[in-house]
Amino acid sequence: MSPDAKSEINVKKDQGVLYMGIDLGTSRTSVASSNGVRTTLSSHVGYPKDVVSRKLLGRDVLYGDEALEHRLSLKFFRPLAAGVLKQSQHKAEDVAGNLKAAADLLTEIIRLGKPRADELVYAVIGVPAQAAIHHKEAIVKAARESCDAVMLCSEPFAVAYGLDMLEDVLVVDIGAGTTDLCRMHGTMPEDSDQVTTTYAGDYVDEKLADLVRKRYPKAQFTTRMIKEIKERHANVSDSSPAVVVDLPVDGKPTPFDITEELRTACRSIAPPLVEGLSQLIATFDPEFQHRLKNRVLLAGGGSQIKGLDLAIEDEMRRRLGHGRVLRIEEPVYGGANGALKIAHDMPAEFWEKLK
């Protein structure tokens, strides 16, 4: 909702308080609201390239899968790369575009949470553990257009808080752009308690694309196609069923067996993740290190890779002696649920200070 529209409506907000928990991810953005609405949207934003496409599409902005579908007619943005707003490594035009796309994406996901015009909207947004300050500022600025008060918190902390696992837990939140590792020991995690790596979903996609390209040089595919194959068949188990996919060769769909490539690509993130876990465990109080090893919480979209928990346990056993990995029940909404719980638990006077 634009500021102009808001001012035109001029609704008195005294009918209730809508809490929102938002997981702003590289691949997907999810929202859970205190009105019972829960939804998710792929983090894509597109603007019609010209008047013709504007007329054809009938809208000024497209979001999610719809934007992806019409991306050839759009100025297409995936505003969150590597878990943060894309801006610093690009030319000025892209920087402004990504900022606007991020703001619009936030506006859209808040709209999908169906807030009433006469309710206060208090939102907690989960951001990567080590997001730069300017990224956080940009997100807050974008969210303020749709919310009465906004707070940011660390994504892995939100996941742990949502599950009431506040002590002696290692959270592994595998997203598309980043994997956040967070050590929970009863207090708010500090910077030293958190590690962010880029060994995440996008890394697996690139790895898989490289492997397939190397084995089947004539196969034609895009990163998007590889991502879809991964989301459907990802499995690290030795006994996983054969994965045979049709990829075009000179325009003709041709079956390719990529079982081994997919398994290798998916497994490739386990060692660096365990490396990050080792850092967090090794720097923890030696008396309580074994507790951390026994409570590794696997969250995020990447946790849906079949057998990954066992692969991480194997790697931990090899490097750290032992380890026990738990899977979160709701990979897509774990972050949003936790953020919603934080919003709910935040005292009223705290919200007042941020309005």
Add this chain to the structure above:
Amino acid sequence: MPQFQTVRLSESTQGLFSAGDVERLMRAEFDRAGRHKFPLVVMLVAVDRLGQLQDLYGWESKDEILRAIVSMLRASLRDSDLLGLTQDDRILLVFPHTTPESAGLLARRLLTGSRKLRFDRDGRTLRISLSIGISHNRQTGDLSFETLVAVAEDGLTVADAAGGDRFVETELYQLYEKKRKARARARETAGLSPEEPARIVASVPPIEAAPPDGHRLTPDDPIGQALLELLASQGFDGQKFVGIDPEAVANAIRRAQLERVAKQVDTTRPATPEELLEKQEQIDTLERRIAKLTQILGLTEEELRRVAELKGVDFGMPSIYKSVQGLTGGEAEFARKKAMMLTILEANLALKRDLEAQGESPGETRT
């Protein structure tokens, strides 16, 4: 079950009631027997091989045989006994105040009498015999006139199949009663057909076989007695008609029956197929209107949504909270969680201060 439809008896059988009259009178007698708990016997009589005799010697011969049988029967009957001829040339008799044992004796007497009859045709002497089915109302359980007739007919069939010249009483009362009730239930379920009222009206014939001219309705003679019973069964005070011409009484009864049938048709019968069809068409029309209105409502809602979107208005869904919540003292790990909330707040306050200090878009200045 014999078909008691309106049939005109041939000249040779004049003097008998019409089949419809016979049925009505017999029903009345049956009802009266039930009310007054007196025994009653129903007998169905058929001349063996009558169809073959008619084929060989013509319908006149059949008529002559029947006339002779009726005469013999009349000679054997009391005045209070009822006698009628059915469509298929069978003779139905009702014997009020007659026990089954007496009916057996009577049947034997009829069989003996029929054997003595002689008919000369084409130089040959024809001898006939009878098959008789008997039933009575001394059975336990529910009974109806239809059941007695059906049992008598069943006995007749058995007697005929066994070679004739005998009487048989079967014990299938409850079977036929069960069937009759099932048929009645089926009729009630199915409802009357469109032709049903007309058929019912047509099935109420005038009393044509009136007693001799000048006869007046009196309770002393069998006909008058039967008519009075009939009047009582129809809800009339029969005594009011004493001394009136039976034909006038019959017409009055018929008119009353017609009115009653018409009343039943109006108030109690289920809808006819035509009426059902008409109702169904009305329902279809209403359903079409509902569907159309629903469609219009859907389009209107869609348009409202579209306009709301254009205006940037989303009505949204109400939150379950009317006020700000927050941690409460009784919550587990309250202190720890509150400290965490405070840490988050402080980090966000710092962020807010940074933004306020900048006063411009952070993304454009801090790349």
